[in-house]
Amino acid sequence: MTMNQLVLQALVRVDVLGVFIAFFLVLLGASFTLRGVSLRSIPTVEASLEAVRACSEKGNPLLFDTGWTGANFWGHSSGLTTLCFVPATLELLRAISRESGKLGVRVITGTTNAVYALMSHDFMQRGFAESGHPERFIPTDIRFYPDNTALNLSDVEMAHRLPFGAAVxxxxxxxxxxxxxxxxxxxxxxxxxxxxxxxxxxxxxxxxADYMSFSEENIAIGSYLSDDPVPKAILAGEDIIKVFLIAIVIIGGILAGAGVW
Amino acid sequence: MGQQSQTNIVQELPTILGVIGLFIIASLYWTEPGWEGALVIRNATTLSLPFATIITVGLLIRRHARNIIRREETTPYDAITIGSAVLIVLLGLVGGMADPTMAALYANVNVIGTMAVISAISISVFSPMIRIYRAKTPIMGFLILLSILALFTYTPIGEMIHPAIPRLGDFVQIWISGASDSAFWISTYIGAVALITRMILLKERLRP
Amino acid sequence: MNIKWKDTRLIYLVIFLVIFGTSLTPITLPLPVVQWSKEFYKVIDEGVTVSVNPDNPRHFAGVKEGTRVMILNSGETAKLWGDMSEAVKAVWTDLRRRGAHILLWSSSVDNQAILDKYLIPYFYGLDPQSHSDYGVSFVDLGFVAGGNALLEQWRTSLRAITPVDRYGNSLADIPMMQNFDAMRIDCDLIIGLDARGLESIYVIRYNTPVLEMGGTDSAGYLALSYTAGYFQGMIMGQRGGAEYEFLSGIPGRASAYMLNSMAIALIVTVAIVVGNIQYLMSRRET
Known part of the structure; x- marks a missing residue:
């Protein structure tokens, strides 16, 4: 058996649980050791609040569309990733609702996930309540569409009819x-x-788009919106894992290049 | 104080239950064969999802009915939405998905609607290329060149100009795009583990 | 009539006219064949040895009479069909020509509907169950809910979880299904239609040969599993269809459709170049 077969065999047999526990422990450690770290801002958070202000100036509603975000059981990676967006996008919706409540901006949402639509109600209502204007929350502005085609066609129709001042x-x-x-x-x-x-x-x-951010950044929106140092420390801890993985790739590349592996 | 902590536990209950449920269902990916308890929870969760859909569809119909009652300008749209929803539900209740009328409607409305959106995608991709693709920065210029390379690689133009063009395009697709996609997903998965870590520490919640 | 030349709807109109015009006079044009398409055809034609799990290398001798092929219609097929149609038709034609036993599963109602409308009638008529191939060299499970968790369960037994086909026929009574149950060993070849996650379920553990088909758009995320060695070949988009038609010698429309793509690519390229020249000239003026 060659060296690379042995390594591959070992990797195949490493349980996903083992990888998760190792990552979890690193991140848990980071939550203590990296507290107080300052993070760069991500466009989505800043620009989303700016979008509310743009809508206020134009006097138009804001579209908050999360598409397929929500619980699903396709059971593969790209499906499960939509689950990861749930807490972050709901926190963003709350922040947007809070700002919109203050400025009197109407927020219209779009989702193809029924559970997410129901959860949106709670977060949006809380956001408007926090703004001091709970009466500005319109429950019927939470739009649920049974599939992506309906969401797409309806968003386009509203974009031309209303129109929206901004969209997140x-x-x-x-x-x-x-x-x-x-x-x-x-x-x-x-x-x-x-x-x-x-x-x-x-x-x-x-x-x-005018502003965009990546998947990994979006999962962490809640941490960026929070004043709590722990979530930020955990975010910074992700870099430790990345450095480790990059080191493995480089060392593996050198070993492969040298003919050792 | 006791009252306060009780309230906190109640507030955190959705997140705690979410994390426990997540762990049990995820265990199906590392235990072989999957244990019965996890299968039951996964199946129960899956079966419960349609009920949320029923509730939200009900809310959807209620909203459009209200619009009609208020004589909003969207009345034709509202009437079509309610009419089609009621029709589909009735057909589904009577004959299920195998019902020929249902199948014909599905094939000729849903599928055609989907194809219409997909057609719109192809046009909408070109629209920003023509609208905003200007080499205002070196990066933007590089992006434009890559886009043209892709256009030439995935059509016969590149081969007709020089065989090296599609080879270069394939190299970018297979190796550079493949590697960047890999980095994207690995970062996302690490982000997902960080999310779970925050949820376990109750720093990320499933209710406001 | 006052035409607004900056109206973006003009783009839509021009593209529609170009597609319509070029469809009237299809011409086959030269196209290079990318490596993953060559390997896709080679697996079907000659076979492959898969040894991702080095303990138990698995040799597949290519598609022959009775080869058990499972087609997993489990990705975004419904959305990508416009870009995948001709490739799937060409591959399906080839599988039938070689006498493969094809088992089809759809992961969603949309995915089932799209094949029901555009593919199944093409090969098996409007009543597939009555076709002479049905039960002998083709079985359709239809839409079965469960996503990849279902594939996990089917590894040990298909019939234990899914005892009937989409028409309610017992799988145990269908001739083609007699030796087609534990998918980890009984399935000779898996062809995924934009399917995800097959690496961890089948390839890493059992060395099942997996081929992938998707839209041009899918290549970005599927390429990773191809370069890593999990997928043995890929066919992507209409270009992939044209490549497969060329490799297999099966006549189809994908090759001719490349004329549409070429015309649109040329128009967009010209528009980008003209737009940038205009931009540069306006910058010089200011």
Whole structure:
């Protein structure tokens, strides 16, 4: 058996649970040792609040569209990633609702996930309550669509009819269908903030949106919105894992190049 | 004080239950064969999801009905939404997905609607290319060149100009895009583990 | 009529006219064949040895009479069909030509509907169950809920979880399914239609040969598993369809469709170049 077969065999047999526990312990350690670390800001958070202000100036509503974000049981990676966006996007919705409540901006949401639609209600209501204007929360502005086609067509229709002053599209859309909504929004002069789950959708955000952030950043939006130092320390801890993995890649590359492995 | 901590536990209950449920269902990926308890929880969760859909569809119909009652400008749209929802539900209740009318409607409305959106994607991708693709910065210029390379690689133009063009395009696709995609996903997975870590520490919640 | 030349809807109109015009006079154009397409065809034609798990290398001798092929219609097929259609038709034609036993599963109603509308009638007529191939060399499980968790369960027994096909026929009574149950050993080849996660379920543990088909868009995320050695080959988009038609000699429309793509690519490239020249000239003026 060759060296690389042995390594591969070992890797195959490392349980996913083992990897998770190792990462968890590193991040747990970071939550103590890296407290107080300062993080760079990410565009989605700042720009989303700016989007509310842009809507206030224009007197138009804001679109908060998370697409497929929510619990699903496809059981593979790209499906489970939509689950990771749930807490972050809901926290962002609360922050946007708080700002919108203060400035009197109407927030219209779009989701294809029924559970997420129900959860949106709680977070949005809380956000408007925190603004001091609970009466500005309109429950019927939480829009649920049974599938992506309906969401897409309805968003485009509203983008032209209302129109929206700005849109925050953080979540999962479907095989780049987000670009159809982006272009409808752009035609009406709306500001577009985007952060998609999947890379092919994010490439559309890079093409057409005014501000964008990546999947990993979007999962952490809640940490950026919080004043608590622990979540920020855990975020910084991710870099320790990345440095470790990069080191493995480099060392493995050198060993392979030298013919050792 | 006692009252306060009781309230906190109640507030954190959705997150605690979420983490425990997540762990049990995820265990199916590292135990072989999966244990019965995890299977039951996964199946129960999966079966409960349609009920949330029923509630939200009910809310959807209620909203459009209200619009009609208030004589909003969207009345035709509202009427079509309610009409089609009621029709589909009735057909589904009567004959299920195998019902020929249901199948014909699905094939000729849903599938065609989906294809319409997909067609719109292809046009909407070109739209920003023409609208905002200007070499205002070196990075933007590089992006434009890569886009043109891709256009030439995935159509016969590149091969007709020079065989090296599609080879270069394939190299970018297979190795550079493949590697960046890999980095993207690995970072996302690390981010996901960090999210779970925050949830275990109750620093990230499933209710406001 | 006052035409606004900056109206983006003009782009849509021009692209529609170009597609329509070029469809009227299809011409086959030269196209290079990318490595993953060559390997896709080679696996079907000659076979492959998979040894991702070095304990138990698995030799697959190519698709022959009775080869058990499972097609997992479990990705975004419904959304990508416009870009995948001709490739899937060409591969399906080849599988039938070689006498493969094809088992089809759809992971969603949408995915099932798209094949019901555009593919199944093409090969098996409007009543597939009555086709002479049904039960002998083709079985359709239809939409079965469960996603990849279902694939996990099917590793040990398909019939234990899914006892009937989409028409309610007992799998135990279907001739083709007699030796097609424990997917980890009974399935000779898996072809995923934009399917994800097959590496960890089948390849790493059992060395099952896996081929992937998707839209051009899918290549970005599937390439990773190909370069890592988990997928034995890939066919992506209409270009992949044209490549497969070339490699297999099966006549199809994908090659001719490349004319549409080429015309649109040329228009967009010209528009980008003209836009940038305009931009540079306006900068010089200011």
């Amino acid at each position: 599209m953080v979540g999962g859309h479907n095989q780049t269908s987000n670009v159809v909504i982006y272009e409808a929004l752009a035609t009406e002069g709306a500001m577009i903030v985007a952060g998609e789950i999947w890379p092919n959708d994010n490439s559309m955000a890079a093409l057409a």
